[in-house]
Amino acid sequence: MPKKASGSGVLLLVGTTKGAFVFRSSGARTKWTMSGPYLRGEPVYAMAFDGRAGRQRLWAGTGNPFFGSSLRSSDDLGGTWSDKEEHAIKFPASSGLALKQIWQIRPGPVHQPDVMYCGVEPSALFESRDAGKTWTANAGLLGHEHRPKWTPGGGGLCLHTIVPLGDGRMGIAMSTGGFYRSDDGGKSGRARNVGVRAEFLPDKNPEFGQCVHKVVSHPARPERLFLQNHWGLYRSDDFGDTWHDIANGVPSDFGFSMAIHPHDPDTAYIVPLESDGFRCVPEAKLRVYRTRDAGKSWKPLSRGLPQEGAFESVLRDGLDTDTSDPAGVYFGTRSGKVFASRDEGASWEMVAKSLPSVVCVKAAVLAPAPSHAKRKVTAAHSKRKAARRPTRGAR
């Protein structure tokens, strides 16, 4: 069970189609201050916070439409960012593939503080063993026999979900392709989609090819997974070997986003959308749905959310929880709004209303950095600031 955090504040990392924003609050989460846009003008589809080993490092996956996608880091909560060359993610020449977009950044487990993962487009998993300095494409997935048959979803052929499951197991999900699990530390993996349907294929229950939108799991109960599909809401209790329908009492089982409660493996959150043809919330009512019984029932949460004329949509990485107690829940919409709840979804407040389209929301509780880490961060920060200072006499 993750330790209930009691750090010195809460960060909300918001990736949008035109840059990244950072919201910060005290642990009370009653007032938020916004900074940004950082990485101005670049779509930021992925963000992450790495608080392991005394770090307070932000990560962002940018997708400059002209000059290519890149992984960037900040050690001063967004003030300055690394350059494109510093954490280069590149496909090997032999693959014939080129990086199009970074879709997910996932720090590894706490006991492996220098391990990191990135999910990218075209579907691939990149791994780092040195806290993000260097990256290698996972060979097992790169050479998977199914690769020639994976086809892009509406957003592209993206590996958008990475779920470490412990004991050498890892799950990944892609659109389209489905859910895959490795049981040997990533050397190989098999499709695990029994019970997950693919409405857009002649065979509605293929071995692979589903357009899985999101998978979440709780570290205290890794065998249990929740899955939001392109039509379909599922749970597995055997690490993904089999999936069961849990669309009980939701207005639609179409949707993108999903988040797990930080302390309760039975509790998860989703934002249902009307359909694949009309990707807005049902009845123009913005509602987050929560299950507290592992999907047997779902309850709408709407206090503080607009219930008329709200043609909103939340994308697959646009919903997250923090590890506070009570847990915070956050989401961002395609219309540029960000909502926050400090009472596990019982009530909501809008913390931003006019951002560019929100594509990623990640929450993190800040723990004070130990003094030696602060000195290291300060040195890195000073170096970056000095590199950006104009030389004497330059215009």
Next chain:
Amino acid sequence: MPVVVAIPGPLQPYAGGRSDVMVSAPGGTVGDALEALGDEYPGVRDRVLTEQGDVRQHLNVFVDEDNVRFASGLATPVFDGCRVTILPAVSGG
């Protein structure tokens, strides 16, 4: 064969602040010119070409007024004194 490569504004910081760079294209193609440019300014190369050596989707490269996409791509010939221009396309952004 000397050619001038025109660097777009956002990439000039990676070309030492220069807007025009004279390079030698010994093989006589756009690809040779960009390779020579990349030898001197790898930050520009990585932003113009993918890791597979293709021009990025939302960039255009011109030889004088002609877009190489409608010619022979990176194999498009260059000639003495021509201008190879790199420009962001309207399809991006």
